[in-house]
Amino acid sequence: MITRTPSYDLSSRNTFRMKVKCALYVEVTAEADLQALDWDSLPQPVFVMGGGSNLLFTKDFPGTVLHVGITSLCPAPTGHLLVTCGAGVVFDDFCAWAASQNLWGPENLSLIPGECGASAVQNIGAYGVEAKDILAGIRAWDMKERRFVDIDPADCEYGYRTSRFKTQWKGRYVITSVTYRLSKEPKPILDYGGVRKALSCHSELVEESLTPQIIRDTIIGIRRKKLPDPEEIGSAGSFFCNPVISREHFEKIVKTAKEDNGADYEVPHYVVGNQIKVPAAWMIEQCGFKGATNGGAQVYQNQPLVIVNATGNATPEEITGLEQKVIDTIAAKYGITLHPEVEHI
Ligand SMILES: Cc1cc2nc3c(=O)[nH]c(=O)nc-3n(C[C@H](O)[C@H](O)[C@H](O)COP(=O)(O)OP(=O)(O)OC[C@H]3O[C@@H](n4cnc5c(N)ncnc54)[C@H](O)[C@@H]3O)c2cc1C
Numbered sequence: 001m002i003t004r005t006p007s008y009d010l011s012s013r014n015t016f017r018m019k020v021k022c023a024l025y026v027e028v029t030a031e032a033d034l035q036a037l038d039w040d041s042l043p044q045p046v047f048v049m050g051g052g053s054n055l056l057f058t059k060d061f062p063g064t065v066l067h068v069g070i071t072s073l074c075p076a077p078t079g080h081l082l083v084t085c086g087a088g089v090v091f092d093d094f095c096a097w098a099a100s101q102n103l104w105g106p107e108n109l110s111l112i113p114g115e116c117g118a119s120a121v122q123n124i125g126a127y128g129v130e131a132k133d134i135l136a137g138i139r140a141w142d143m144k145e146r147r148f149v150d151i152d153p154a155d156c157e158y159g160y161r162t163s164r165f166k167t168q169w170k171g172r173y174v175i176t177s178v179t180y181r182l183s184k185e186p187k188p189i190l191d192y193g194g195v196r197k198a199l200s201c202h203s204e205l206v207e208e209s210l211t212p213q214i215i216r217d218t219i220i221g222i223r224r225k226k227l228p229d230p231e232e233i234g235s236a237g238s239f240f241c242n243p244v245i246s247r248e249h250f251e252k253i254v255k256t257a258k259e260d261n262g263a264d265y266e267v268p269h270y271v272v273g274n275q276i277k278v279p280a281a282w283m284i285e286q287c288g289f290k291g292a293t294n295g296g297a298q299v300y301q302n303q304p305l306v307i308v309n310a311t312g313n314a315t316p317e318e319i320t321g322l323e324q325k326v327i328d329t330i331a332a333k334y335g336i337t338l339h340p341e342v343e344h345i
Contacts, residue, residue, distance in 0.1 A: 002037060003027040010065065014052035015113060016342075017234035017309050018316055022047075022061040029069045029088075031148065031176050034141040046143065047345065048174050050118035051090070054236050057345045058316040068117055070176055073097060082136055084179045087117025091124070094180070099212040103182035105134040107212040108189055110219045113230050113237070117175040121165040123158045127219055128192035132158035137179035144172050161241060161341055188215060198222055226303045234309030235300065236342040239323065240280040243336050250276040253334055260286065280330075280338055281305035287329045294322035320344075 008025030011017055023043040028034055039046075045063040049055070070086030073094060080101060085094050091114050095106045108129035109119075118124075119131045120138050135153040142149050151173070156163045165173060188210045190196040198218050199210070228235045245253075250269065257267045270277040284290070284304040291301045296314030299322065300306040307322055327338050 001027075001029045002033045008065070010052070010057060010061070013049070013065075013067075014055050014057055014236075015230040015234060016052075016056055016236050016319070017312060018057040018319075020057040020060050020316070022063065022065040024064045026064055026066045027069050028066070029071075031070070031139075031141070034148075034174060034176070039143070039146065045171065047171075048117075050087070050115035050121075051113060053113035053230060054118070054122060054342055055345055056236060056316065056319060056340075056342050058320060061345060066174065068174060068176055072177075075101075081182050081184070082179055083182060084137075084177050085116040086177050087115060087175045089116045090114075091116050091119050095216060098180075098182055099216045101182075102211060102213070103184065104187045104212050105180060105182040107215040108192075108195070108219055110216040111223045116178045120153070120156070120175055120178045121163060122161055123156075123163050125161065126193075126223075127195055128189040130158070132156075134180045134182065135178065136181040138175055139177045139179075140173035140175045142173055148176075149173070186210065190215075194222060195219065228300060228302075228306060228308050234312065234314070235306050238280075238305045238341050239307040240284075240305060240326070240338040241341045242277050242280050243338060244272055244275045244277045245336060247274070247276060249335065250278065253278065253336075256334065257286070278336070279305075283330050283334055283336070283338075284326055287326070287333055289326055289329070292322070292325075294318050294325065297322040299326070 005025045006023065008022050010022055011019045042064040043062065046066055047061065047063060048066050068087040071088045072086045073089055074084045076082040080103065092111055094116055095110045098106050108127040109124060112124050112126055120135055124131045132153060138151040138153060140149055140151055156165065188207060190199065195218060198221060227237065254267050258265050268279050268282050281304045284299060289299045290304045292299045293310065295318035296309060296311035297318040298308050298310035300308045307319060323340065331337050
């Protein structure tokens with residue numbers, strides 16, 4: 001079924017709760033709808049949207065916002081190890097289903113907001129797992145050639161929160177379904193973000209007795225303490241990407257941090273090949289932005305990587321104003337330009 005709504009209010013469709021409109025909102029619920037759609041009649045540009053949880057609408061959108069509301073979850077008949085989810089399946093519903101079947105793969109990605117279609121665009125990641133680790137296939141409508149294509153994840157150039165869908169293929173494909181590969185073999189990944197520590201109060205810590213459900217529940221517990229619940233407070237999750245810098249640059253940052261915090265101070269970091277990833281949240285906190293506000297926009301107290309719509313009435317200008325203050329201050333102090341993870345529309 002194709003539903004078209006002109007002058008559509010997007011405020012309930014983006015987790016930042018920006019009060020903006022698009023010229024036309026189109027919802028399709030089957031692949032055939034994409035073939036039947038009169039593409040030439042749509043206000044341009046066409047923007048494909050999932051759950052709106054990684055977007056910052058900065059103004060009214062002059063074109064068409066298209067949403068794929070295909071919500072089927074289909075395990076392959078042979079042993080359930082391949083599962084095809086419609087692009088509109090809520091990603092966490094898929095995680096919950098996998099855990100309920102005692103299948104391994106997405107448990108560390110539990111509670112990430114958004115839909116399955118976007119998981120393949122964003123290469124969502126958390127607690128040592130990324131979507132690319134479980135992606136087996138992607139089906140999409142090619143808006144340029146107006147035909148369906150099957151895309152091999154190996155061709156998607158997945159990296160940290162990125163893929164070809166965000167670069168060369170930007171604006172070309174409407175993902176209709178995503179196939180994930182799950183495993184019956186236990187594969188607990190516990191060494192990120194305090195998962196092992198949180199599990200240590202669990203009576204079943206013996207690794208062999210862990211289940212995807214136990215890990216899922218643990219991760220949900222950790223996330224609920226740190227991240228704002230999109231139902232209660234508007235945000236788009238991590239606002240900035242964590243920068244990766246040279247070792248020489250990192251040494252300069254260590255020097256500044258020791259001057260600020262004392263000689264024994266250790267800067268949190270991760271080694272990535274020859275380079276160093278520095279948590280943007282750490283820099284934001286060091287610059288005194290934790291809890292800082294700009295009108296209704298606020299750097300989230302519990303996790304400074306997140307900017308929230310604290311009052312529910314923040315304007316796009318207040319959010320981007322706070323964003324710019326953070327970027328400018330960090331550039332001046334550390335010589336690093338932060339880049340937003342959140343897509344600005
Ligand atoms: C509280 C909170 C916590 C978060 N935590 C995490 C986290 O831990 N890890 C993480 O990686 N992300 C996290 N995010 C970000 C967000 O959840 C992910 O980026 C998610 O994948 C976005 O999904 P969505 O369906 O909302 O996509 P949208 O935000 O609607 O769109 C994201 C991008 O995908 C494209 N897209 C969406 N659907 C389709 C489709 N069917 N076909 C083609 N293109 C499509 C859009 O055009 C856009 O470019 C968090 C967000 C919030 C609000």
